[in-house]
Amino acid sequence: xxxxxxxxxxxxxxxxxxxxxxxxxxxxxxxxxxxxxxxxxxxxxxxxxxxxxxxxxxxxxxxxxxxxxxxxxxxxxxxxxxxxxxxxxxxxxxxxxxxxxxxxxxxxxxxxxxxxxxxxxxxxxxxxxxxxxxxxxxxxxxxxxxxxxxxxxxxxxxxxxxxxxxxxxxxxxxxxxxxxxxxxxxxxxxxxxxxxxxxxxxxxxxxxxxxxxxxxxxxxxxxxxxxxxxxxxxxxxxxxxxxxxxxxxxxxxxxxxxxxxxxxxxxxxxxxxxxxxxxxxxxxxxxxxxxxxxxxxxxxxxxxxxx
Amino acid sequence: xxxxxxxxxxxxxxxxxxxxxxxxxxxxxxxxxxxxxxxxxxxxxxxxxxxxxxxxxxxxxxxxxxxxxxxxxxxxxxxxxxxxxxxxxxxxxxxxxxxxxxxxxxxxxxxxxxxxxxxxxxxxxxxxxxxxxxxxxxxxxxxxxxxxxxxxxxxxxxxxxxxxxxxxxxxxxxxxxxxxxxxxxxxxxxxxxxxxxxxxxxxxxxxxxxxxxxxxxxxxxxxxxxxxxxxxxxxxxxxxxxxxxxxxxxxxxxxxxxxxxxxxxxxxxxxxxxxxxxxxxxxxxxxxxxxxxxxxxxxxxxxxxxxxxxxxxxxxxxxxxxxxxxxxxxxxxxxxxxxxxxxxxxxxxxxxxxxxxxxxxxxxxxxxxxxxxxxxxxxxxxxxxxxxxxxxxxxxxxxxxxxxxxxxxxxxxxxxxxxxxxxxxxxxxxxxxxxxxxxxxxxxxxxxxxxxxxxxxxxxxxxxxxxxxxxxxxxxxxxxxxxxxxxxxxxxxxxxxxxxxxxxxxxxxxxxxxxxxxxxxxxxxxxxxxxxxxxxxxxxxxxxxxxxxxxxxxxxxxxxxxxxxxxxxx
Numbered sequence: 001x002x003x004x005x006x007x008x009x010x011x012x013x014x015x016x017x018x019x020x021x022x023x024x025x026x027x028x029x030x031x032x033x034x035x036x037x038x039x040x041x042x043x044x045x046x047x048x049x050x051x052x053x054x055x056x057x058x059x060x061x062x063x064x065x066x067x068x069x070x071x072x073x074x075x076x077x078x079x080x081x082x083x084x085x086x087x088x089x090x091x092x093x094x095x096x097x098x099x100x101x102x103x104x105x106x107x108x109x110x111x112x113x114x115x116x117x118x119x120x121x122x123x124x125x126x127x128x129x130x131x132x133x134x135x136x137x138x139x140x141x142x143x144x145x146x147x148x149x150x151x152x153x154x155x156x157x158x159x160x161x162x163x164x165x166x167x168x169x170x171x172x173x174x175x176x177x178x179x180x181x182x183x184x185x186x187x188x189x190x191x192x193x194x195x196x197x198x199x200x201x202x203x204x205x206x207x208x209x210x211x212x213x214x215x216x217x218x219x220x221x222x223x224x225x226x227x228x229x230x231x232x233x234x235x236x237x238x239x240x241x242x243x244x245x246x247x248x249x250x251x252x253x254x255x256x257x258x259x260x261x262x263x264x265x266x267x268x269x270x271x272x273x274x275x276x277x278x279x280x281x282x283x284x285x286x287x288x289x290x291x292x293x294x295x296x297x298x299x300x301x302x303x304x305x306x307x
Numbered sequence: 308x309x310x311x312x313x314x315x316x317x318x319x320x321x322x323x324x325x326x327x328x329x330x331x332x333x334x335x336x337x338x339x340x341x342x343x344x345x346x347x348x349x350x351x352x353x354x355x356x357x358x359x360x361x362x363x364x365x366x367x368x369x370x371x372x373x374x375x376x377x378x379x380x381x382x383x384x385x386x387x388x389x390x391x392x393x394x395x396x397x398x399x400x401x402x403x404x405x406x407x408x409x410x411x412x413x414x415x416x417x418x419x420x421x422x423x424x425x426x427x428x429x430x431x432x433x434x435x436x437x438x439x440x441x442x443x444x445x446x447x448x449x450x451x452x453x454x455x456x457x458x459x460x461x462x463x464x465x466x467x468x469x470x471x472x473x474x475x476x477x478x479x480x481x482x483x484x485x486x487x488x489x490x491x492x493x494x495x496x497x498x499x500x501x502x503x504x505x506x507x508x509x510x511x512x513x514x515x516x517x518x519x520x521x522x523x524x525x526x527x528x529x530x531x532x533x534x535x536x537x538x539x540x541x542x543x544x545x546x547x548x549x550x551x552x553x554x555x556x557x558x559x560x561x562x563x564x565x566x567x568x569x570x571x572x573x574x575x576x577x578x579x580x581x582x583x584x585x586x587x588x589x590x591x592x593x594x595x596x597x598x599x600x601x602x603x604x605x606x607x608x609x610x611x612x613x614x615x616x617x618x619x620x621x622x623x624x625x626x627x628x629x630x631x632x633x634x635x636x637x638x639x640x641x642x643x644x645x646x647x648x649x650x651x652x653x654x655x656x657x658x659x660x661x662x663x664x665x666x667x668x669x670x671x672x673x674x675x676x677x678x679x680x681x682x683x684x685x686x687x688x689x690x691x692x693x694x695x696x697x698x699x700x701x702x703x704x705x706x707x708x709x710x711x712x713x714x715x716x717x718x719x720x721x722x723x724x725x726x727x728x729x730x731x732x733x734x735x736x737x738x739x740x741x742x743x744x745x746x747x748x749x750x751x752x753x754x755x756x757x758x759x760x761x762x763x764x765x766x767x768x769x770x771x772x773x774x775x776x777x778x779x780x781x782x783x784x785x786x787x788x789x790x791x792x793x794x795x796x797x798x799x800x801x802x803x804x805x806x807x808x809x810x811x812x813x814x815x816x817x818x819x820x821x822x823x824x825x826x827x828x829x830x831x832x833x834x835x836x837x838x839x840x841x842x843x844x845x846x847x848x849x850x851x852x853x854x855x856x857x858x859x860x861x862x863x864x865x866x867x868x869x870x871x872x873x874x875x876x877x
Contacts, residue, residue, distance in 0.1 A: 104703070121705065121707070123707065124705060124708050125701070126701075127698075127701040128700045129698070131364070139832040143828045143829055144828075146828045146832070147824060150828065154820060154824060191833070192837070194837070195767055202821065202823075202824075202825040205822070209821055210814055213814045241788040244734070251726045251730065252726075252776060253774075255719055255726060256723055256773050260720075260770075261714075261716060264712075264769075267770055268770065
């Protein structure tokens with residue numbers, strides 16, 4: 001048998017929980033700070049226009065900005081995207097309900113006048129009104145919220161309610177850290193990112209459930225042993241599967257990230273991060289939280305028995 | 308393990324063959340006339356083939372305002388018939404979603420009688436919000452507002468559908484979202500400004516007299532003659548191009564009488580957008596009356612005959628014109644034309660004064676007449692009461708970008724597959740080979756389901772498929788790792804495979820259901836391309852459970868049978 005992880009690993013994961021808990025807490029705190037202060041919301045959520053342009057010849061970003069400023073636009077952001085040889089640029093301008101309809105026209109006419117010789121082609125235009133943006137924001141968060149609730153209920157019913165908090169804390173942990181990375185690296189938060197986050201939620205809970213499944217199996221077979229022992233055994237036994245699956249999923253998302261083109265890059269960035277963080281959290285977050293809640297319950301019962 | 312795996316094998320074969328049959332038209336180009344049973348291809352989303360995606364919002368504030376004003380006018384007219392004098396007073400739009408209007412009575416003593424009349428005629432539609440002295444304030448009821456919302460949405464969709472025809476878009480999608488939004492998707496449309504112009508403008512309703520001196524047979528002969536010269540209409544063409552060509556040709560040949568042109572009443576399938584039939588009319592080039600003359604159009608039911616009809620109400624200026632036209636043309640037909648298409652051509656039976664007219668529809672079952680009446684009223688009101696559409700969201704993708712995206716995503720998916728396949732083949736050897744077969748089938752089933760459900764494949768959808776492969780591998784890994792564990796315990800190969808599959812079953816189900824829950828949430832709240840991702844994800848999950856577990860198990864049983872349980876390469 002060809003094995004990456006030896007089949008008889010006996011790593012004491014539970015003993016490392018205090019270190020990982022500290023690490024996770026710091027990461028989550030920093031991420032929340034980043035989300036609140038630095039998050040770069042895309043046109044989907046804040047409204048405005050986003051125009052993707054391709055030029056035949058190279059042009060200077062400053063030139064694009066100047067042309068648009070001169071044409072009277074506000075909140076202009078221009079950046080080059082993709083490989084430098086592609087001469088592709090993303091231009092964002094602010095807009096409100098009244099002028100959204102004409103923005104594309106105005107932007108492309110302003111640019112084509114100046115850059116007629118450089119051959120400008122409008123490849124993609126996204127225009128979202130502020131009202132629609134607000135609606136999209138609400139539905140995006142609703143989707144995530146309902147997914148969390150549905151998963152919590154399912155885990156509660158299928159396993160035991162003592163497992164639900166662990167899974168939910170792990171999900172919250174993963175989503176927060178991914179958003180934190182997005183905020184610090186100025187990756188735009190768009191509708192696609194929401195989809196990716198939900199996929200991550202699916203993946204992360206998948207990972208967690210598989211560990212829980214084992215824990216439950218052991219508990220059923222040997223109820224006398226402590227939960228911590230069961231968790232250690234379960235994590236060790238599923239370690240090989242966890243690593244294998246993470247690797248194959250990482251291959252897919254990594255390849256899609258590198259070769260899949262600009263349009264799905266952010267999507268797969270979120271997935272790639274999600275796989276790494278999700279794998280970590282199913283071992284080092286979900287299980288300890290379950291253990292923590294179990295011990296709290298034990299203490300309560302213990303003190304109740306004394307009294 | 309000599310269980311009867313035959314029926315499972317046949318089912319597997321059925322799934323595989325059906326999938327291939329479904330996908331073939333997408334990968335190969337069949338001729339339209341070929342006898343191949345499957346016609347549909349995978350529907351590519353706008354982000355992949357380029358085109359225009361818009362979300363339009365209906366401004367109900369304006370609609371409500373006009374409705375409440377219209378009712379106030381109607382009530383004053385009704386009261387006039389009863390000998391009570393009332394004039395429309397102030398409009399109160401403090402709450403724009405609930406505008407109120409006052410009626411000023413000449414005589415305060417009429418108040419109770421007026422209230423009775425409103426109750427009698429407009430109960431359920433109009434509510435009285437205040438009555439002080441000679442001042443009576445009315446507003447719309449919730450029931451009526453809901454009705455207006457529904458009508459406005461279906462009316463707007465009708466109008467938009469009509470105009471989209473002008474583009475020659477083969478597969479437009481116009482659907483309502485919620486109660487005040489319409490999503491319009493126009494694949495392949497590049498001329499955004501024209502599209503927006505057309506969709507945004509108010510409907511043009513006209514009434515034109517029909518020539519009844521030229522027989523339908525003659526008209527048909529003209530059309531046949533014109534079509535023989537190559538002026539024909541095919542799906543995807545602009546209908547107006549065909550119509551103009553036809554009229555120009557007939558004018559050139561001096562067949563059309565001066566001042567008359569052809570117009571068509573066409574039936575377009577609401578499902579396939581295909582033209583089902585077209586009836587030609589010879590109509591007067593000069594418009595007798597426009598939709599502006601119209602005040603209101605509603606479906607009513609003739610109590611005696613139990614027959615629905617459409618009642619028209621003209622504005623005072625329109626009423627005079629209408630009386631004149633009907634007086635001069637008794638016995639002729641008047642075509643009702645919306646945006647160039649004839650919707651109905653009722654006959655004029657008598658001179659109609661007073662600004663009120665009735666259009667009775669042909670015979671037929673009550674429900675079908677009712678439907679026709681509703682459609683006609685909708686058309687008439689589209690001209691009379693323009694709904695303002697606001698552009699809330701608009702996304703355009705150039706065709707070259709769509710092409711680039713699809714190429715890149717396809718290339719990346721293939722590389723990803725190869726890497727994963729190579730990896731599991733090295734890691735699990737023969738068993739890895741089985742996994743690859745099930746994964747291949749998985750992708751095949753997902754694509755076939757997309758064809759079968761007529762779902763749209765979007766860029767995130769491709770991402771969903773790629774992700775499905777990653778997750779489907781997981782199901783295989785869970786099973787194989789279990790089998791390895793059993794083997795390590797020293798259990799025989801037969802037993803190891805069996806208990807490996809058994810103990811992995813609920814793990815796979817649990818893992819996939821939780822992912823599916825996330826998928827359903829996406830489907831419910833997401834828009835556009837995001838839904839595309841959710842659809843492929845959910846289909847992928849079902850396919851995964853079937854292929855990885857059931858097909859995998861079948862193939863393993865087959866494999867164990869061949870080696871008589873003495874060898875297992877895993």
